[in-house]
Amino acid sequence: MSDEQELGITESKQYNTGEWYAEVVQKAGLANYGPEGMSGFIVTRPRAYALWERVQGFLDGLFKDTGVQNAYFPLFIPESYLEREKEIVEGFDPEVAWVTQAGQEELEERLAVRPTSESIIAPYMSQWVRSHRDLPLRVNQWASVVRWEATETKPFFRTKEFLWQEGHTAHATHEDAWDETMLRLDQYESVYEDLLAIPVLRGAKPDHDKFPGAHTTTTVEALMPDGKSVQAGTSHHLGTGFAEAFDLTYTDEDENTQVAHTTSWGLSWRSLGALIMTHSDDQGLVLPPTVAPEQVVIVPIWQADTQEKVLDYAEEIAEELEDAGVRVELDDRDERNPGFKFNEWELKGVPVRFEIGPNEVDDEVVTAVHRPDGESVELDRENIAEAVFDQFDEVYAKLYAAAEENLESNIREASSRNEILGTIGQHGGYVKAPWCSKESCEEEIKEQIAAEIVMVPLDDEESEIHHGEECAVCGEAAEETAYFAKSY
Template sequence: MALWSRWASVSAMSGEQELGVTESKNHNTGEWYAEVVQKAKLADYAPMGGFIVTRPRGYELWERLQNHLDGWFKETGARNAYFPVLIPESFLEREADIVEGFDPEVAWVTHGGYEELEERLAVRPTSESIITPFMSEWTRSHRDLPMRLNQWCSVIRWEATETKPFFRTKEFLWQEGHTAHATEDGALDEVMMRLGQYERLYEDVLAIPVLRGKKPEHDKFPGADMTTTVEALMPDGKSVQGGTSHALGQSFAEAYDVTYTDEDEEERTAWTTSWGLSWRALGALIMTHSDDQGLVLPPAVAPEQVVVVPIWQEDTKDDVLQYATEVAAELEDAGDVRVHLDDRDQRNPGFKFNEWELKGVPLRIEIGPNEVEDEVVTAVRRSDNENTKRELDRTELVDEVDDQLDTVFDELYAKAAENLVENVRTANEPTEIMGTIGQHGGFVKTPWCGDEACEEVIKEKVAAEIAMLPLEDGEAPEAAVEGGEAVEVEGDECTMCGEDATEVAYFAKTY
């Protein structure tokens, strides 16, 4: 048994740690993650494999994320709608690629009560096949385009994989946007705009830097011309597909007859897109920032942004509580901060510190008789690994707290960005790709001819695949993160087969 593990069980038996996280993020990422999710009260496992129960704290994270994205969607022309969870088999069958792509993981409803249905109904694995037919009905003229619909819903994909809350579940919450356009350019602009919004969500809200790219041909969404992705690198070296946006060309429009009359009175076929982001983003959020003390959240999604912990003695209790109450009220009213005053009588301060750290509150404010006397508050940032205590002046409280919350975001982002930048490496030999991924994880970029067989060579050996290809020639996604020039990949021959390279491939192990 490894040392760290023995420590974990020893401290558990001594009754010191069992409320908090006992697993090590570095040494035992899987169990650590499961523990953080459960002990921070984000989710529980459901009785059936592959399903989870999202608890209020977890759902609140989703709601905040949702509010950001939904606002941007609406600002850019998308409107929310809702389509049935069940899709008739005959609808699903109309687009051949969708059938082929999702058939193995579709859940079917075959009975209503005791009656067997005449036509079985698919529980949606994605909704193109029910939404596009309606876009067809609603699209008459070029004046109806672009048509942009979005729905927030859950889908079911019956994969036989291990459950990992938010990362891998048979049912997951997501949004799926569906649009139709008069021109291919219009559709492509849409695809990139939505990808940009996903990138913005990760970078500006979740404090996670991402790489933008497209998926290789063989890994595209079924029926799509192009699938784009934002990829986030987790601390254990695996890549997460954080959101995807697809150019569907005209294949869906043809299959479901989305046509319109243009200015010249010609009947034309529309171009469609779809784009989705799931609660996997929450998985990436939890995995990226949290530590061995528990959850760590950036302020924008934290249910409580500030927790105020009063520390009193019998003779100071009234003063301390009054001061703490005023501080909390001021932050809430003047500062528009989500603040919680933890005035529980039966818990000592140390217990509260640990508990709120476990729950990921970005900023803790301690108020005892000393603070009251000096007219200050003591603040500790969750993102500060040194646990440094800072005095904030009472008279500048709102601004100071605001600064501290910004700093939490900056610290979280900087750490995640460092992880990303340090873990994009180049390789020019197959053994080098495999060796680098085996040793460090992360992304390894290398020239590639575009042939799936060449990916397979790597995949078989180290279970790493092509996570993405930079979107345009010469565009190196990590340059944005580094704020400078991208590192050039040497050579223009495919590293695996030696044929002419057409792409730069980013290999990684993936979630």
């Protein structure tokens, strides 16, 4: 980043959210668009990849603590395997990239670049599982998948290739598979709420919007500042459909053959999109200290006669923080003035800035400034490493509270078709309404305003449909509470 003007974000988060987002991604050095001939692909630059590594580390730790083992399956899936589960092939076929030539030859059978791996994982799980003692079997893979969607590219939200993890499990009973589905949904919720400072809603997708072949698809949904919902992680109870298609059976304690119950669950780099979109502002990226590549930047402010004492003091503090495990950057560049440095590190999303001038040295203090709101706090030099962790907690709490406020103030109710349309049209956000469970009633809303049912609360978690309520769209008996929203 060589020129001052490149640091400025010119678009407005409030008025041009899409353009603003693209500008933040580019200027904060998070991603570039793919090469010519490969629209829809992006290059994930180190600053964004470092965020992905923190999501990975957090989630992988949760997985390993709860019985998941990582594995790696081939990148390609033979067409005949993809076709063995009819709904999978219908669901994904239009989006598949096909390898047809390899090593100078035409292949006899086309190979799909994996759009998701159920079709290649299930047959191996079926080899590995023989008896009830081999269950539950839980494998996960961190990989990229390709889905050739024609929509406009939005880094981390909509790309033809994306990074994700996909977990696949097999269980003896429907109930065990359901518990697994919920456990992973809980862990996805934790990624958002405990790591990324984003509150989420949880629920099930309507039947007509389930993963192809699934019994139930559950989701965590995050509300973006432009009023649209993001499907932020999904956990599928696959029932016995996949197990039947791929002969995934086991012998029970009585030596009878039983079909296994399977699940799959995935969280992608869309989580980074939600992170960037939720907290950032017109000065650039804003990150919670949990994931920020640099948690603290120290900007020393000196004149010629104070340079030495300011730098010595700043270096000592940097070292002390580093020893305490803080990710700290001392910006002692001579060729840049403090104002430039403030702007640059704000653009890059460093959550806490330490300003250190001669006064701070004399008073044995540090001026700490919070990125999200510019709040400035004077911290004692003594115990600075302890104090900075409190500052991190404060910054995290502020970010979470702002996102929570946005979410809570944007869940509204409606009891008629026009009210749904009007409320979403005016405010965006979620509109809760009684729903008869028929796709046609969602279609009516979708056609008018491009909003859909992003979730219905899970049976045991919310039960608001009182006896006798009517579907807000058709007036027939309501069976569920639908959350309508525009979505990414």
